Amino acid sequence: MDIGGEYLVPASREIVWEMLNDPEVLAQCIPGCEELEATAEDEFTAKVVLKIGPVKAKFSGVVTLSDKVHPESYRLSGEGKGGIAGFAKGGANIRLEESGSDTKLTYEVDVQVGGKIAQLGSRLIASTSKKLASKFFITFCEVAQTRVSA
Amino acid sequence: MYETKYHKAGSLDNATSLMGSADDGKYLGGGMTLIPTMKQRLAAPSDLVDLGGIADLQGISTDGSTLTIGAGVTHAEVAGSSDVQGAIPALAALASHIGDPHVRNCGTLGGSIANNDPAADYPAAVLALGATIKTNSREITAGDFFNGMFETSLSDDEIIVSVSFPIPEKAGYAKFPNPASRYAMAGVFAASTSDGPRVAVTGAGQDGVYREDAMEAALSADWSPAAASGVDVSADDLMSDIHGTSDYRANLVKVMAGRAVEAAG
Numbered sequence: 001m002d003i004g005g006e007y008l009v010p011a012s013r014e015i016v017w018e019m020l021n022d023p024e025v026l027a028q029c030i031p032g033c034e035e036l037e038a039t040a041e042d043e044f045t046a047k048v049v050l051k052i053g054p055v056k057a058k059f060s061g062v063v064t065l066s067d068k069v070h071p072e073s074y075r076l077s078g079e080g081k082g083g084i085a086g087f088a089k090g091g092a093n094i095r096l097e098e099s100g101s102d103t104k105l106t107y108e109v110d111v112q113v114g115g116k117i118a119q120l121g122s123r124l125i126a127s128t129s130k131k132l133a134s135k136f137f138i139t140f141c142e143v144a145q146t147r148v149s150a
Numbered sequence: 151m152y153e154t155k156y157h158k159a160g161s162l163d164n165a166t167s168l169m170g171s172a173d174d175g176k177y178l179g180g181g182m183t184l185i186p187t188m189k190q191r192l193a194a195p196s197d198l199v200d201l202g203g204i205a206d207l208q209g210i211s212t213d214g215s216t217l218t219i220g221a222g223v224t225h226a227e228v229a230g231s232s233d234v235q236g237a238i239p240a241l242a243a244l245a246s247h248i249g250d251p252h253v254r255n256c257g258t259l260g261g262s263i264a265n266n267d268p269a270a271d272y273p274a275a276v277l278a279l280g281a282t283i284k285t286n287s288r289e290i291t292a293g294d295f296f297n298g299m300f301e302t303s304l305s306d307d308e309i310i311v312s313v314s315f316p317i318p319e320k321a322g323y324a325k326f327p328n329p330a331s332r333y334a335m336a337g338v339f340a341a342s343t344s345d346g347p348r349v350a351v352t353g354a355g356q357d358g359v360y361r362e363d364a365m366e367a368a369l370s371a372d373w374s375p376a377a378a379s380g381v382d383v384s385a386d387d388l389m390s391d392i393h394g395t396s397d398y399r400a401n402l403v404k405v406m407a408g409r410a411v412e413a414a415g
Contacts, residue, residue: 053267
């Protein structure tokens, strides 16, 4: 399933690019992220708690940054196992374009979910993924706002 | 299911204090969503605080302009209540078609709206009728209560005590149930109230229950099934899944709206 969208981030492209490569910012923006630690260049281990309605599952996995074209685009991907709950993997291709003093961020997200969480939530995975993606980018815009005004 | 500690609360104060001392506790209503989720090991609260024994959450009463239903009242009790059938027959009909007999005899009004499943039936009635949700600490209007899919303005330790429905002039509910789960693929509750027509849609919206403003406008000019089903419904913000595309749901919303108005008379 593919989901896309765009946001106008109130910061210059260089700042947005820096933020997209800053593990602290990513940890703040990934919904439910409890831990994000760099293990290598552009590779992190992550612990994420997914809470949707009655479901509360803890995923541990790896987040990687790839296909980097400074300061225009990259791919943020993640793969996690939630024990008996199942697994989730997916990524976002993110593109940045200058738009006056702001930056237009375009994203395409692809998600795959398997195991029990997929069976139980099959009717909700598309809406949930959209919601999580928009949470990520809304927080991202807020962080950008505070960085610029700081 | 993982190990959990079960507590049966005797009163609202008892329930909140049990919750306060729990590590990662959850209130248990009828358990029709939480228990299957726990059995699947998709949730593992350390403590369950059962609200089923609290007398304050029981009972159905009417004072002429308002129908008040306790949060712990089951769907079967709502469906079979002569007070509900007399005051808001559409609400009794709605309750009689939730899930299956097992769900209707265990599931509760409070549990249903606190969970705010985007395909549950009750949120449509609560929003369309402009009900007021009373909790152990405050009163919340329906418009402020539902905050998108599975989210409400309840805090983690807050308990719904009762829901008060202003009695409408007339109202109707129609849903297209998923044949397996009986969850609404699209469900429309239409009410003619003292504030004019109000229409709420469940099952179809990506962010859960919502009001269909264009239909309310059309119905205020002409209260008829054709007026409701003639409104253009955009598929943009509707759910798309293996059971149906957003375009399909957009059409279902129109058809169900027509049927809801017809049922209201």
